[in-house]
Amino acid sequence: MNISLEVKQLKKNQTICISGSKSETNRLLLLQALYPDLTIKNISDSDDSLVMKQCLQSRSLVKNVHHAGTAMRFLTAYFALCTHEKVVLTGSERMQQRPIHTLVDALQQLGAEVTYLNQQGFPPLQINGKKLQGGKVILQADISSQFITALLLAGSKLPDGLEVELIGKVTSRPYIEMTLRLLNQIGIEASFTDNQINVFAVKNTINSEVTVESDWSSASYFYSIIALSPIGTTVTLKHYRQNSLQGDAVVATIYKAFGVNTAFKNNLVILEKVEEPEHRELTLNLNDTPDLAQTISVTCLGLNLSCKLLGLHTLKIKETDRLKALYIELTKLGGNVEVTEDTLTLSKHLGIRKNISIDTYDDHRMAMAFAPLALKVNLRINNAEVVSKSFVSFWENLQKMGFDLRTIK
Ligand SMILES: O=C(O)C1=C[C@@H](OP(=O)(O)O)[C@@H](O)[C@H](O)C1
Numbered sequence: 001m002n003i004s005l006e007v008k009q010l011k012k013n014q015t016i017c018i019s020g021s022k023s024e025t026n027r028l029l030l031l032q033a034l035y036p037d038l039t040i041k042n043i044s045d046s047d048d049s050l051v052m053k054q055c056l057q058s059r060s061l062v063k064n065v066h067h068a069g070t071a072m073r074f075l076t077a078y079f080a081l082c083t084h085e086k087v088v089l090t091g092s093e094r095m096q097q098r099p100i101h102t103l104v105d106a107l108q109q110l111g112a113e114v115t116y117l118n119q120q121g122f123p124p125l126q127i128n129g130k131k132l133q134g135g136k137v138i139l140q141a142d143i144s145s146q147f148i149t150a151l152l153l154a155g156s157k158l159p160d161g162l163e164v165e166l167i168g169k170v171t172s173r174p175y176i177e178m179t180l181r182l183l184n185q186i187g188i189e190a191s192f193t194d195n196q197i198n199v200f201a202v203k204n205t206i207n208s209e210v211t212v213e214s215d216w217s218s219a220s221y222f223y224s225i226i227a228l229s230p231i232g233t234t235v236t237l238k239h240y241r242q243n244s245l246q247g248d249a250v251v252a253t254i255y256k257a258f259g260v261n262t263a264f265k266n267n268l269v270i271l272e273k274v275e276e277p278e279h280r281e282l283t284l285n286l287n288d289t290p291d292l293a294q295t296i297s298v299t300c301l302g303l304n305l306s307c308k309l310l311g312l313h314t315l316k317i318k319e320t321d322r323l324k325a326l327y328i329e330l331t332k333l334g335g336n337v338e339v340t341e342d343t344l345t346l347s348k349h350l351g352i353r354k355n356i357s358i359d360t361y362d363d364h365r366m367a368m369a370f371a372p373l374a375l376k377v378n379l380r381i382n383n384a385e386v387v388s389k390s391f392v393s394f395w396e397n398l399q400k401m402g403f404d405l406r407t408i409k
C-alpha cells in the first residue's frame, strides 16, 4: 500500500495510546515460556511480538520469525539451551542476511548443538536442544546487544547459571540493562560489573505480574511531530513511566534541543512545543539508542538544522542498511547528507522537495520516521504497511492528529 500524506489542519491537543514496548514484551514472553506463572499486562500487539508468541506456542518443527530480530536471537538461545526440541529457526530473506555467528559461537561454548543450514554465520539454523549446565561464555559486545540478552534470558534456567564476559565496546547497552532489570523484577538475581555479567540459577518459583510500559521508540515519532509543529502544539501519550526500563526514553531529553518539553503526569506523558530551536550543529552519539537515528535525522531535515550523528555502526545490519536508506531518501528530499560506516551528517539545505515518494525498504522505522515531514511538505510513503512490525496503529494515530492519508497506486 502506497500512500500520500498531507496535513491541512493539525489537531493541537490529541491523546494517543501506544501499545506496550516490543522489547519488553519479547523478553517477557520468553521468560513466561520458562516460568509459566509469570503474568504479563499491556503486551505489545506488534508483528514482532505476535511472531514471538506463535513460535513459542506452535508445535511446528520449522519456526519462522519473519523480520523480528529479537525473536530470532532470543529463540535461538531458548531452543538451544532450554528445550529438548529439534527445530529449524528461520526468517525473512533479510533475516537470512543479518549475522548471528557471535551468538551461535557463544552457545557452542556452552555445549549447544546449533548448525547453519545455508550460509555460515547466518540463519536458517538447525537447533538440537539439549539441557546444559551453564558456566562461562565470552563474546563480542559491539555487534548486537540482542545476542547478550538472548544468553541472559535463557541462562537463568541453567543449573549453574551463566557468566558472560564481554569483549569490545558494548553497543545498545540500555537494552542489556532492560533485560537485567526485568530479570530482577521477577525475582531472578543478576549483576553487571565492568565487562562481566552474571545470571544466577533460579531456586524459587517465579510467580510475578509485570505491566509492560508503552513503547518509547514508537513515542519518538510523536516527538518529531511536535518538534515540526507550531509553538503551543501538544500531544499526550498514554501508559508511560518516568523511571523507564527503555533506553529510548532519552528521546525526552534529546528533543529539548528541538524545543519540545516533556511533562509526566500519573501514567501520561505530555509533549509540548515550547520554542523554536537554536540554529547550532547538534552532535549526538546514538550507540545506546540506534533506533532513534532515523527519527532524529528526519526531524533535523524538517527543521533545517545541521546535525552529526555518531555511533551508528549497527545500522547496516538492521531491517535494512539504514545508513544507506537514510542517505538515499534524505538526498531525494533535498537534504545535504554524508554517511560513513558509523556516522550521518546533515548540513543546512535550500528547501525540502515536495511530493517525493519515500521508499521504506521493508523497514517500519523508515516509514514512521519520514511521516512527520508531511507537516512541512506533501509526501508519499511506499509500502506504508511495514509499520506493523512494531506499531500496528501508527497510521490510525496519525489520522487522529489530523494527517490526511490517501492510498495511491
Ligand atoms: O533488545 C532489543 O529489544 C533491541 C535491541 C536493539 O538491537 P541491537 O542490540 O542489535 O542494536 C534495538 O535496535 C532493537 O530494536 C531492539
Ligand SMILES: C=C(OP(=O)(O)O)C(=O)O
Pocket: 067, 068, 069, 070, 071, 291, 318, 319, 365, 390
Ligand atoms: C532493529 C529493530 O528490530 P530487530 O533488530 O528486533 O529486528 C527495530 O525495531 O528497529
